[in-house]
Amino acid sequence: MAISYTYKPTIDRGARGGVLAAIAVAVVTLLLMMVFGLLMRMEQAELIAIGPTWFYQLMTLHGAGMVGVAGLAGAAIMWHFLSQYVTLSARIFGANLVLFLLGVLMVLASVLGGHFQGGWTFLYPLPTRAMGMWSNGAAVLFMSGMLVIGVGFLLLHLEVARALTSRYGNLARAMGWPQLFGRDAGDAPPPAVVASAMVTIVNVLGLVAGATILVMMIVNAYLPGFAIDALLAKNLIYFFGHVFINATIYMAVIAVYEILPRYTHRPWKSNKVFLASWTASTLLVIFIFPHHLLMDFAMPRWMLIMGQVVGYLNTFPILVVTAYGGLMIVYRSGIRWDVASTLLYVALFGWAAGAMPAFIDGTIAVNYVMHNTLWVPGHFHTYLLLGMVTMVFGFMYYITRAGAAGHDHAVDRLAAGIFVLATLGFTLSFLYSGKASIARRYAAHLPEWVPYDRVATVFAAIVVAAVAVFVLRFLARLPIATRDFARPALPRGVEA
Amino acid sequence: MIQEKVWLISVTLMGLLAAVFVFVHARSHRRENDYAPLQKRAYRLRAVFFWALVLTLGPATVYTLADLPYGSARAGSSAGGVQVIEAVGHQWRWDLSRTEVKAGEPVEFLVTSADVNHGFGIYDADLRLVAQTQAMPGYTNRLRHTFAAEGTYRVLCMEYCGLVHHNMITEIKVVKP
Numbered sequence: 001m002a003i004s005y006t007y008k009p010t011i012d013r014g015a016r017g018g019v020l021a022a023i024a025v026a027v028v029t030l031l032l033m034m035v036f037g038l039l040m041r042m043e044q045a046e047l048i049a050i051g052p053t054w055f056y057q058l059m060t061l062h063g064a065g066m067v068g069v070a071g072l073a074g075a076a077i078m079w080h081f082l083s084q085y086v087t088l089s090a091r092i093f094g095a096n097l098v099l100f101l102l103g104v105l106m107v108l109a110s111v112l113g114g115h116f117q118g119g120w121t122f123l124y125p126l127p128t129r130a131m132g133m134w135s136n137g138a139a140v141l142f143m144s145g146m147l148v149i150g151v152g153f154l155l156l157h158l159e160v161a162r163a164l165t166s167r168y169g170n171l172a173r174a175m176g177w178p179q180l181f182g183r184d185a186g187d188a189p190p191p192a193v194v195a196s197a198m199v200t201i202v203n204v205l206g207l208v209a210g211a212t213i214l215v216m217m218i219v220n221a222y223l224p225g226f227a228i229d230a231l232l233a234k235n236l237i238y239f240f241g242h243v244f245i246n247a248t249i250y251m252a253v254i255a256v257y258e259i260l261p262r263y264t265h266r267p268w269k270s271n272k273v274f275l276a277s278w279t280a281s282t283l284l285v286i287f288i289f290p291h292h293l294l295m296d297f298a299m300p301r302w303m304l305i306m307g308q309v310v311g312y313l314n315t316f317p318i319l320v321v322t323a324y325g326g327l328m329i330v331y332r333s334g335i336r337w338d339v340a341s342t343l344l345y346v347a348l349f350g351w352a353a354g355a356m357p358a359f360i361d362g363t364i365a366v367n368y369v370m371h372n373t374l375w376v377p378g379h380f381h382t383y384l385l386l387g388m389v390t391m392v393f394g395f396m397y398y399i400t401r402a403g404a405a406g407h408d409h410a411v412d413r414l415a416a417g418i419f420v421l422a423t424l425g426f427t428l429s430f431l432y433s434g435k436a437s438i439a440r441r442y443a444a445h446l447p448e449w450v451p452y453d454r455v456a457t458v459f460a461a462i463v464v465a466a467v468a469v470f471v472l473r474f475l476a477r478l479p480i481a482t483r484d485f486a487r488p489a490l491p492r493g494v495e496a
Numbered sequence: 497m498i499q500e501k502v503w504l505i506s507v508t509l510m511g512l513l514a515a516v517f518v519f520v521h522a523r524s525h526r527r528e529n530d531y532a533p534l535q536k537r538a539y540r541l542r543a544v545f546f547w548a549l550v551l552t553l554g555p556a557t558v559y560t561l562a563d564l565p566y567g568s569a570r571a572g573s574s575a576g577g578v579q580v581i582e583a584v585g586h587q588w589r590w591d592l593s594r595t596e597v598k599a600g601e602p603v604e605f606l607v608t609s610a611d612v613n614h615g616f617g618i619y620d621a622d623l624r625l626v627a628q629t630q631a632m633p634g635y636t637n638r639l640r641h642t643f644a645a646e647g648t649y650r651v652l653c654m655e656y657c658g659l660v661h662h663n664m665i666t667e668i669k670v671v672k673p
Contacts, residue, residue: 007531052659119656125633126612126658131587133659230613230633266531273542295615295630295654297566297637305561312553320546323513327520328538334527349517356513357506368565369498369625372615372654428507435503437625439617439652442662448623493527 007267013084014482015399018093019076023396024478025097026073027471029104030389033065034467038460044445045453052443053133056117059441060142063120064107067245068149070384072100073392074251075156078199080399081192081258082160086167092159099152106145114138119441121241122146124213124233128221140221147214153244154207161200164193171197175282176275188270191257198282199247205286206243209236231298238292246285249351249383252391253322256344259398260326263341263488264333268325277321284314291362295371304364311362315355323352334492339408339416340401341488343394346420347387354383357431372441374452375434382427385463386420393419393470400477401487412473419466426459497624565627565639578640579603581668583651585614585631588660590651595666598673599646605639607631614664615654621647628654643670 015023036058042048043055050058079093110116116138118127127139164174168189172178174197176188188194213228213236220226261268290307293299326348335341357379361370370376397412433452438445445453490496528534582593583605591610597603607616607629614631618641626649629639643649653664 052662056656056659056661117659121656123613123656126656129587129612129658131658231635234613234632295628295637296632296635297629297639298632298635301564301566304566305564308561309557312557315553316546316549320542320549324538324542324545327516328535330524331520331538332526332528332534333524335524337521337524345517345521349513353510353513356509357502360502360506363560364564365560366498366502368628370502371628372617373625375502431503431506435499437499437619437623439625439654439662441656444662446623491527492525493529 007265012486014484015080018090019080020481022072022076022097026069029069031471033062034464036062038464041457041460045457046450055443057111060117060119061111070248074248077255077395078196078251081254082196085193086163088163089159096152096156099148103145103149106141110138110142116142124228136221140218143214143218150207150211157200157203160196164197176270180275184272191270192254194270194278195250195254198278199250202243202285203247206240210240213237239289242289249388252388255391255395263335264329265491265494266329277317281317284310294364294367308362308364311359315359318355323348336489339412340394340397343390347390350386350390351383354379373434374430374438374440378430378434386423396474399481415466415469422459422462426463429456581605583607585609587611587658588664590666596669599643599670600673602642606636608636609633612657613655614657617652617654619650646670
């Protein structure tokens with residue numbers, strides 16, 4: 001028998017200083033990394049001539065930087081909402097931010113000072129096979145920087161684990177297993193808690209795998225006799241990379257779970273389907289990573305087949321639970337659309353839409369002719385830029401909203417509209433380039449590919465301009481973000 | 497061509513999703529205060545959606561797993577002799593044991609790397625990627641491909657390998673049998 005949930009308004013808390021500092025650092029860095037991305041597309045489009053050394057340095061920074069800021073912004077959103085349900089240590093959050101900044105400095109020094117250009121995936125043994133382009137020291141500095149950033153996130157997740165177990169007893173209870181596998185009396189932990197528990201489980205595993213291979217590679221850099229199996233290294237790196245970047249979405253989506261109900265005055269509760277979906281996602285995210293290795297024919301066949309099958313299954317929680325859940329509470333809700341609610345709604349679409357070309361690319365027969373073409377950045381830019389990052393922008397507009405009666409400035413509405421359209425154009429131009437078999441991570445493109453790059457460059461430039469507006473408007477309105485007050489306007493048909 | 501189909505399917509699915517989001521947005525302005533009946537209807541529809549996905553993706557999984565590109569999985573496809581090319585990736589060139597093969601007869605590529613990870617991607621004359629595998633140090637990946645048409649094919653590197661990655665290109669000539 002389904003339980004009928006009702007919406008209960010909760011206190012709309014302002015963000016703490018640490019959370020705002022993390023978001024500010026993340027989005028300013030994001031904007032800089034976007035400019036790097038734009039420069040890369042301009043180079044491929046032959047509109048500038050920075051050369052391959054700079055291109056690959058920027059590519060390394062763009063990848064590492066984007067993954068890092070996605071993690072930081074996602075963690076900030078999780079922290080902000082989770083702290084309404086459990087007691088979290090602000091010092092640990094601060095420690096993560098300090099370690100993040102320290103790691104970023106190390107990565108920047110390695111790339112800009114040491115000319116490291118081994119890619120953010122630091123695929124073994126490239127970092128130590130530089131062909132004279134960078135030193136072993138630069139490679140070790142880069143990998144140590146990544147390690148420092150990883151240690152910060154590990155601390156943060158361990159603190160979340162501590163807080164969850166102290167409030168709920170253990171992580172299984174925080175995931176709502178008693179309600180999932182037993183009687184559901186409507187008392188399961190809220191979505192923010194369930195999502196945080198899931199992220200904690202998977203990210204601790206992912207970060208440990210990442211730290212393991214980084215330490216192995218740092219040792220190998222000084223003691224080449226300590227040889228590493230290249231395929232094992234690849235497995236560890238992609239396990240870490242996949243889990244970490246996906247966890248950023250699972251953290252950011254907490255903003256959707258928490259904010260859309262406030263706009264619609266409808267509950268987004270942890271019912272059995274929701275809990276089953278998050279438990280399934282926990283397992284799927286852990287076991288999906290071989291879909292990055294489908295072209296490594298030396299891998300055990302069963303793992304590759306598992307990669308495809310799990311990839312197909314992974315679309316279920318995204319489509320059937322989260323995207324559908326968002327549509328459900330918006331439908332005939334009388335919601336007042338402002339920039340925040342619109343961006344959060346669009347972000348759900350972006351996540352689900354990006355999952356389509358992604359799971360199709362996870363088909364072995366498709367991967368055979370599309371792996372490492374621009375199809376790949378095509379799908380991940382869709383669910384990251386139009387999904388995860390758009391959730392962050394939605395949160396930024398929400399937390400800096402001037403109150404229930406406040407109106408968005410025309411500049412914000414215009415920037416949001418332009419952002420959505422230009423991002424669609426940008427990601428579709430990547431996907432279309434993938435259809436044309438254009439290889440990814442090329443400093444220079446074949447003449448036949450240049451027209452595609454020129455179209456993409458135009459869209460990329462517009463996206464950067466729109467995001468610059470988001471970032472500047474957020475920074476200008478930061479003082480509002482700390483206040484406790486009801487932000488969204490009441491839906492039509494609901495009386496105060 | 498697979499790429500065309502994949503593009504069409506992806507854009508169709510993304511378009512369908514967009515249409516649903518636009519539809520719900522258009523129906524969001526007037527409020528239905530009693531959420532319970534709406535929820536009930538939505539849950540019923542969700543069950544239909546769930547089973548539709550199962551019935552679509554289930555057969556699609558089985559169908560697409562039927563013909564895997566892995567070397568040994570295709571070992572039985574050679575009617576006559578197999579043409580073998582040993583391919584070794586180096587920063588930044590390809591060493592191929594031969595550069596000419598016959599069309600219509602299977603070719604087995606034994607792909608490895610002497611240094612870092614590379615990707616062995618075969619492009620046809622129209623610059624369409626027709627087959628690939630990774631070139632890994634310490635491993636040999638067996639890639640089987642039968643060239644349907646004669647012509648000059650290019651091998652491009654499909655895994656980032658350093659400064660000249662984008663220029664790590666060689667050619668294979670496919671001639672009449």
